[in-house]
Amino acid sequence: MPFFAYKARDMRGELLQGVLEGADPGAVADQLMGTGATPVEIVATRQPQGQRGEGWWARLTEKKVTPLDVQLFSRQMYTLMKAGVPIMRGLAGLQESAISKSFAKVIRDLRESLDAGRELSASMRRHPDVFNNFYLSMVRVGEMTGRLDEVMLRLFEHLEFDREMRARVKSAVRYPMFVMIAMVIAIFIVNIAVIPKFVKVFESLHAELPLMTKILIAGSRFTVDYWYIMLGGAAVAIVALLRWIGTPAGRLKWDRWKLRMPIAGKIVHKATMARFARSFALSSKSGVPIVQALTVVSQTVDNAHLSLRVETMRDSVERGESILRTAVTAGIFTPVVLQMIAVGEESGSLDDLMDEIAQMYEREVDYELKTLASQIEPILIAFLGALVLVLALGIFLPIWDLGRAALKG
Structure with missing residues (x-):
């Protein structure tokens, strides 16, 4: 993607400059x-200068x-700031001890930006592929309130929760x-x-x-004669699907469909809502206004459909409606959650x-993931049974009939 140099004003009117x-x-x-x-x-x-001068390999x-x-x-x-270590010295130590060379370059750029007079949030904004909008907003709030160390600790806990949630979902779907x-x-x-x-x-x-045998033979001949067309068609279909998902309209429909998937849809919904609730709590505890918190949180929700619902909540709150009323209108919370919000x-x-x-959402996701295998196993067994039945009817049954005919003859 292309790069753009920007000038902007923060909430205090100070000038920010950088490249995104x-x-x-x-x-x-x-x-x-x-x-x-x-x-x-x-x-x-x-x-940016930090990315030029290196070979493409x-x-x-x-x-x-x-x-x-x-x-x-x-x-x-958090540990360094809690101990009173100056931020420039702390970043220098982190740069030297960084295992990842890529992240060491990011820390070096942060030091250079801070040395040039920029604030930490403005320096991090130069690396949108590393620090997302939610992270930047939290750091900015920490700078404004003087509680950057507390914000860093909460961000660590938030990222740990998010990483564990994703790992659990991946682990649960690996076997199926x-x-x-x-x-x-x-x-x-x-x-x-x-x-x-x-x-x-x-x-x-x-x-x-028999008819079933003729169907199997026709399918086998088509696979043998046109396997390259099948593989090419599958590759084209996958590429087309990925391109369609990359469009805003396609992503919205895809994410809405994921929520309606049998068994997996409710897990995706609950995991996403757990991330929303955790992000909103973090923003609120850090002193972020509700409207801005909903704006930032909508960007952390990893589902375009639910993100659109959160943005709708934000617009309603901005018009003066209560959180409870907007949550009811959004239609993404259970009655128990709505009662807790009230x-x-x-x-x-x-x-x-x-x-x-x-x-609560996290506990429900844990339960759903633990029982996921038992929910999917009957479906897999049914598919395997159908496959064996088709092979038996199409191949072994004719052989059995022919064998009996040969014995009688």
């Missing part, structure tokens, strides 16, 4: 407004910055995906290597074959109750 990567100036403006900054000027520019093979790197950085920054891939490979091998052997036997006997809004402890909501 984005699809177009509008996307860069959205990134800036998501952190509470007002764009003044955005112009196209060349690649070095950039291609260099390991990218991972969320774990950012998580550990947050914890280390492995079984489905194994079934597809088995069907492909049967069509190419097994059924053609039986076809020779059937042809030598010149017998009338109590939290009435008692003034919405941030604490949002933490409890996040924990």
Whole structure:
């Protein structure tokens, strides 16, 4: 993506300057407004100096910055600031001890930006692929309130929660995906290597074959003759699907469909809502206004459909409606959660109750993931049974009939 040099004003009116990567100036403006900054000027520019001068092979093979790197950085920054270590000296130590060369370059750029007079949030904004809008907004709030160390600790906890949640979901779907891939490979091998052997036997006997056997033979011949077309068509379909998902409309429909998937849809929904509640609680405890908190949190929700619902909540709150009323209208919360939101809004402890909501969703996700295998196993067994039945009816039953006919003859 191209790079754009920007000038913006923060909430205190101070001038911010830097370079951001984005699809177009509008996307860069959205990134800036998501952190509470007002764009003044955005112009196209060349690649940042820190990324020029390296060979293309070095950039291609260099390991990218991972969320774990950012998580550990947050914890280390909290420890250093809590101990009273000056931020420049702390960053110098982190740069020298960084295991990832890519992240060491990011820390070096942060030091250079701070040395040039920029604030930490403005320096981090130069690396949107490393620090997302939620992270930048939290750091900015920490700078304004003088509680940057506390914000760093909360960001570490938030990133740890997010990473564990994603890891649990991936671990739960690994077994079903492995079984489905194994079934597809088995069907492909049967069509190419097994059924053609039986076809020779059937042809030598010149017998009338059942309909199921004819269908299997036709499918096998098509696979053998046009396997390259099938593989090419599958590759084209996957690329087209990925391109469609990359569009805003496609991403919205895809994410809405994911929420409606049998079994997995409710897990995706609850995991996303746990991330929303945790992010909102963190923003509220850090002193972020509710409207701005909803703006930032909508960008951390990893689902376009739910993110759109959160943005709708923000617009309603901005018009003066209550959190409870907007939550009911959004239609993404259960009655129990809505009751907790009502109590939290009435008692003034919405941030604490949002933490409890996040924990409740997290417990539900844990339960769903633990029972996921038992829910999917009957479906997999049914598919395997259907596959065996088709093979039995299409291949072994004709052989059995032919064998009996030969014995009688």
